[in-house]
Amino acid sequence: MHAWLCENPVGVEALQWKELPTPQPQAGEVLVEIKAASLNFPDLLIVQNKYQVKPPLPFVPGAEYAGVVAAVGPDVKHVKPGERVACLSGTGGFATHAIAPAAQCLPLPAGFPHPDAAALIMTYATSLHALVDRAQLKAGETVLVLGGAGGVGTAAIQIAKAVGARVIAAASSAEKCELCRSIGADATINYSRDTLRDAIGAATGGRGPDVVYDPVGGDLAEPALRSLAWRGRYLVIGFASGTIPSLPLNLTLLKGTSIVGVFWGRFMREEPQAAAALLTELTRWYGAGRIKPVIDRLMPMAELKAAYDYMGSRGVKGKLVMVN
């Protein structure tokens, strides 16, 4: 097998494409022949030693992938060789093969293309857990999605629309706003051009959104929190801007609002049955055409460093998917 190996987490430039012995799955493990692996922001952080999870060295980055089961450990029953699966195992995906924990392999229904499957779990599961479970979003409510054209942002737009909410998507360019509208956003805000607080007021008739979905952080957070409607919920998804904001707590008191943390990985470990039910729901929604990953482009696995550069430069619309 071949894999992009991270022996020293000092950045993308240190990754090396290496030939390695193909491992055999042990108890509780599955060997997957990888067909597609998507890039998520945590993949960028993990090779710089900036992610909250720090795997032992050396490791193969690539949190999320899809492929065909090549072999299973002696006790593994829910998937079998030849079956197609999607995996969110945190590492291992930027390779030709990976050993995945069996519990993190989701069998795929027929007609589920590998690139879509590789681009589904991290972004859509996070967004469904965030909007429906953590924020209790209801039909008719208004959601503001910051970073709307990114990976989790595009998933959040589609899920909020599927729930029957009104969606205001905010992004940093006219092209990104156009993409958000093309996947269902009812209104958009270009925060490179417009003052966020004024634009939110204009888009909501001064009332403010019921829910803010924030994967960006930084300078966007405080005006977004200030804009929430009475009993609004502010979802803390991530800090793609690189800055973790500090927010005045009096803002929550004034409007009876809640700041709600979201962490899919921990949710999966703490509440595995609820997470599994959510994943089953997602595959159903995909089958019914209610959600569809937005794929900016497919790139050959050998071009991983160029894909990382593209993501780091803030250019990606939706998701990048590496293919073997």
Ligand SMILES: NC(=O)c1ccc[n+]([C@@H]2O[C@H](COP(=O)([O-])OP(=O)(O)OC[C@H]3O[C@@H](n4cnc5c(N)ncnc54)[C@H](OP(=O)(O)O)[C@@H]3O)[C@@H](O)[C@H]2O)c1
């Ligand atoms: N809580 C969880 O369970 C969970 C799960 C998955 C991901 N996340 C987090 O969610 C965040 C987004 O992940 P993603 O995979 O959706 O990333 P992504 O596709 O790269 O999207 C991030 C968006 O952030 C915006 N952004 C603002 N400043 C940026 C900067 N300096 N560099 C890059 N992007 C910047 C960009 O939109 P504009 O150009 O329009 O501003 C970009 O589209 C990350 O922090 C990630 O760790 C959290």
